[in-house]
Amino acid sequence: MTHATREKLIETGLAIMREKGFNHTGLQEILQQAGVPKGSFYHFFSSKEDFGEQVLEFYAQGAKQMAESILLDSDTLPLERLRRFFKSTMEGCRCDGFRGGCLIGNLSQELADQNPAFAKLLARKFAQQRELIRENLAQAQADGTLSVSWAAGDLADFLINSWQGAMLRMKVNKSCLPLDQFMDVTFNHLLT
């Protein structure tokens, strides 16, 4: 029961949960795909819910690193950083064949009404992402490249939420168009 076994379980769980959601993902399916016996699973995770939370943490950590690598890049202007951030996420969606989408959004949709503890965790993940985006918008307002006078936090929320909706529609249409529309309206109209 090595660290590698835990990682294998989490990565397998992530791949399945992104497409099937939390409730519909069976423990047996994860164990089989990961080639790990049930006993090992309970060595690392106390329950399926504990496992789900660990999968979410793993996913959110990766997403945070990706976001920070672009949104904290001081060699680039803040609005260009934001454009690159969404563009990069969009390319990820294209590579995934417009499947899966964002685990944070998916689990929010699925569990928000069912599991208050999970909902709290998801709200925190959104808040972290919001802070990174808000900071870039505030910088753009300060340096004059963004003229809209909204509170940067409200605008950050609007962008995050609109992006989540665009990914939802992308999944159902299996098309990049919703993401293209988001980029167009956001960067050629809203953030000017």
Place this chain on the structure above:
Amino acid sequence: MTHATREKLIETGLAIMREKGFNHTGLQEILQQAGVPKGSFYHFFSSKEDFGEQVLEFYAQGAKQMAESILLDSDTLPLERLRRFFKSTMEGCRCDGFRGGCLIGNLSQELADQNPAFAKLLARKFAQQRELIRENLAQAQADGTLSVSWAAGDLADFLINSWQGAMLRMKVNKSCLPLDQFMDVTFNHLLT
């Protein structure tokens, strides 16, 4: 086995599915809550999937009627119609305690990658809603109250998707703020 029994099953299924999703909603739970025996269920529906599609049709029909009653009201200017439409949906969300959200969006998130037939049906429901909104935006462009030169269809998609994302965040935060932010950015900035 009356028409009322079918209605009872659909309404009960809708209430549960809006919060728990399709996969996590058990047939037994619906039958118990509706007080209907299993045999009656299979008199009306060939399978759980058939039932899910009928629930979606019922919900979409209600949503369409509500949308048309506002968005086809020729006594009101098109942008004001749009504002009223989203405002009215927002009040519905408030009455629901920011739970449930939109069944079309919820099922899209849950089933888009799992069930291509269902995804097609959901895409059609989005397309119907888009057409109503597109028509209002095109009218506003024609009468000069909307000056942005985007294709009205792209803008309609952007609004629908952003609204879906706002409802997703509303559910996870149990707060009206994401909807308020949508209204503010959309009607005080985007559609001017």
